[in-house]
Amino acid sequence: MASATATGQSAGRSALSSILFYAFLFIFVLVSVFPLIWIFKMSIITKSELYQTPPTVLPHSTNGSEYVQIFSDPSFQKALINSSIISSVTTVLCLFVGSIAAYAIARLRFRFRGLVMTLILAISFFPAVAIIAPLFIQFTAVGLIDTYWSVIIADTVFALPLTIWLLVAFFRELPVDLEDAARVDGATTIQAFRKVIVPLAAPGVFTTAILTFIFAWNEFLFANTFLFDENTQPVTVVIPNFASQYTVDYGAQAAAAVVVTVPLVILVLIFQRRIVSGLTAGAVKG
Amino acid sequence: MTTASSEKKSRSWLKEEFGDPERRSAYYMVAPALVIILVVAFWPVAYSVWLSLHDSTITTLGSFVGFENYVEMFQNPDFRLGLYNTVVFTVVSVAMEFVIGLAIALAVNRAFRGRGLVRAAVLVPWAFPTVISAAMWRLMFSPQVGVINYVANTLGVISEPILSDDRLLLIGAILVDVWKTTPFMALLLLAGLQVIPGEVYEAARVDGANVMQRFFRITMPLLKGTILVAVLFRTLDAYRIYDLFWVLGNRELDSLATFVYEGVRISQLDFAPGNAAAVFIFVTAFLIAIFFIRVLGMRTSTEE
Numbered sequence: 128m129a130s131a132t133a134t135g136q137s138a139g140r141s142a143l144s145s146i147l148f149y150a151f152l153f154i155f156v157l158v159s160v161f162p163l164i165w166i167f168k169m170s171i172i173t174k175s176e177l178y179q180t181p182p183t184v185l186p187h188s189t190n191g192s193e194y195v196q197i198f199s200d201p202s203f204q205k206a207l208i209n210s211s212i213i214s215s216v217t218t219v220l221c222l223f224v225g226s227i228a229a230y231a232i233a234r235l236r237f238r239f240r241g242l243v244m245t246l247i248l249a250i251s252f253f254p255a256v257a258i259i260a261p262l263f264i265q266f267t268a269v270g271l272i273d274t275y276w277s278v279i280i281a282d283t284v285f286a287l288p289l290t291i292w293l294l295v296a297f298f299r300e301l302p303v304d305l306e307d308a309a310r311v312d313g314a315t316t317i318q319a320f321r322k323v324i325v326p327l328a329a330p331g332v333f334t335t336a337i338l339t340f341i342f343a344w345n346e347f348l349f350a351n352t353f354l355f356d357e358n359t360q361p362v363t364v365v366i367p368n369f370a371s372q373y374t375v376d377y378g379a380q381a382a383a384a385v386v387v388t389v390p391l392v393i394l395v396l397i398f399q400r401r402i403v404s405g406l407t408a409g410a411v412k413g
Numbered sequence: 414m415t416t417a418s419s420e421k422k423s424r425s426w427l428k429e430e431f432g433d434p435e436r437r438s439a440y441y442m443v444a445p446a447l448v449i450i451l452v453v454a455f456w457p458v459a460y461s462v463w464l465s466l467h468d469s470t471i472t473t474l475g476s477f478v479g480f481e482n483y484v485e486m487f488q489n490p491d492f493r494l495g496l497y498n499t500v501v502f503t504v505v506s507v508a509m510e511f512v513i514g515l516a517i518a519l520a521v522n523r524a525f526r527g528r529g530l531v532r533a534a535v536l537v538p539w540a541f542p543t544v545i546s547a548a549m550w551r552l553m554f555s556p557q558v559g560v561i562n563y564v565a566n567t568l569g570v571i572s573e574p575i576l577s578d579d580r581l582l583l584i585g586a587i588l589v590d591v592w593k594t595t596p597f598m599a600l601l602l603l604a605g606l607q608v609i610p611g612e613v614y615e616a617a618r619v620d621g622a623n624v625m626q627r628f629f630r631i632t633m634p635l636l637k638g639t640i641l642v643a644v645l646f647r648t649l650d651a652y653r654i655y656d657l658f659w660v661l662g663n664r665e666l667d668s669l670a671t672f673v674y675e676g677v678r679i680s681q682l683d684f685a686p687g688n689a690a691a692v693f694i695f696v697t698a699f700l701i702a703i704f705f706i707r708v709l710g711m712r713t714s715t716e717e
């Protein structure tokens with residue numbers, strides 16, 4: 128930390144402070160990514176090496192048998208598909224419902240705008256666990272338990288504040304002139320939104336889509352409450368169960384964790400700049 | 414929206430709101446989001462409160478019993494343990510995340526080579542599903558193949574396996590949470606730091622303010638808004654902790670939320686006290702939010 132303020136000092140001190148600074152960064156980055164690297168190592172080494180004491184630092188004997196086992200497990204395949212379906216549908220629903228609401232909040236004047244925004248944002252302070260009992264009863268009554276829709280509906284509600292918040296921030300950055308021009312040309316509010324705003328806001332909408340997707344992909348409480356049938360369970364529910372299913376097969380557990388995480392890590396690495404701008408959009412302006 | 418519609422004097426603004434096509438379409442546009450939120454979030458909370466006052470089971474409402482479920486809940490040792498664990502977890506993890514996150518944000522608040530790499534590394538733990546990171550750390554804490562359990566044991570830090578001791582498990586959960594969310598905290602605080610204009614520091618330096626004075630007189634006051642938002646979000650998030658405890662402790666580490674889950678979803682007998690605990694979480698989380706907004710003076714974005 129001290130290094131951050133050491134500008135304009137003598138050359139020797141600034142070289143030292145910059146070494147300290149990069150050492151600090153190195154430790155920080157290492158701590159952040161260590162578990163993923165270590166679990167990856169656990170997933171590719173042979174069983175005998177896995178159980179060695181002391182554990183090896185670098186892998187000596189590698190094989191891919193754990194991955195073969197994981198991918199040939201039909202319940203794991205099914206879980207990946209289920210996660211993809213639940214997250215995609217949730218993302219599409221949130222973007223559809225969220226973008227029209229966000230546009231109205233960002234651009235149109237109406238009496239209850241403040242109240243509407245407060246109600247929506249209140250959900251992000253909501254402990255989801257507080258409503259699992261009533262939702263379970265209601266979903267049972269309408270036959271939604273063990274269907275994708277139970278989780279999609281619940282996820283949509285809890286992802287909506289994030290979606291709307293981000294989209295409002297993005298919409299506000301767009302120039303108003305273009306919509307005004309469209310209106311002068313006789314477009315209605317809805318047309319101005321669809322023909323002018325939606326294409327212009329595409330990058331912001333895309334960022335929002337990524338964050339909503341990650342949110343839905345990572346959700347666990349609702350999935351673990353409403354889905355007791357393996358045919359609809361997402362990976363977040365199935366993987367912890369591996370711990371009891373493959374009781375001593377730690378390698379398979381590690382491989383499963385890697386498979387679920389790698390797509391997210393790639394997504395994050397590609398879109399890091401957008402994700403950071405999205406995540407911090409609300410907090411700073413708020 | 415329609416509560417005031419019957420009153421006569423409200424006619425004029427109703428006409429103004431719904432007579433104007435732009436305003437009318439604004440209501441059409443927010444209606445779907447509002448309906449979903451009211452039906453799937455606000456209504457269940459009200460229903461949950463109603464249920465908690467009855468001798469309810471998963472299938473029947475039962476007779477009205479007043480606050481008996483809450484009394485039963487407080488008498489349950491699992492609930493008290495869950496409350497204790499949740500409070501310790503929330504206070505310690507959020508405090509650590511704030512201090513470390515602020516240190517990191519201050520350190521990286523400048524231009525340097527490899528910024529993109531650091532940002533990417535920061536986001537990796539954040540993007541993990543909590544249950545998957547819990548499963549990963551459980552593997553590393555494992556007495557048979559876990560590297561952390563091995564190192565801690567060799568160094569003599571622990572006398573028994575991490576996973577078989579409740580206190581070590583709680584400490585482990587705190588560390589996993591700090592690992593996972595400190596980067597996020599740092600990111601938010603860094604964004605707040607970056608909007609403080611450099612001239613303010615320049616002026617203070619010219620006036621002879623030292624590092625500590627600049628930190629406490631400029632950085633902290635100007636960062637207050639961001640800090641309150643970040644800390645409140647993290648506090649409420651930690652307070653409802655469920656997935657990390659459930660998976661890391663293999664269902665044996667109690668929090669308030671795991672107590673609710675066990676009551677509502679697993680044991681049929683504890684449905685009513687479990688649901689009462691859900692209401693308890695909701696009310697106390699609400700009070701925490703009110704405390705931040707009213708007492709600490711957090712500004713909410715709706716006050717434009």
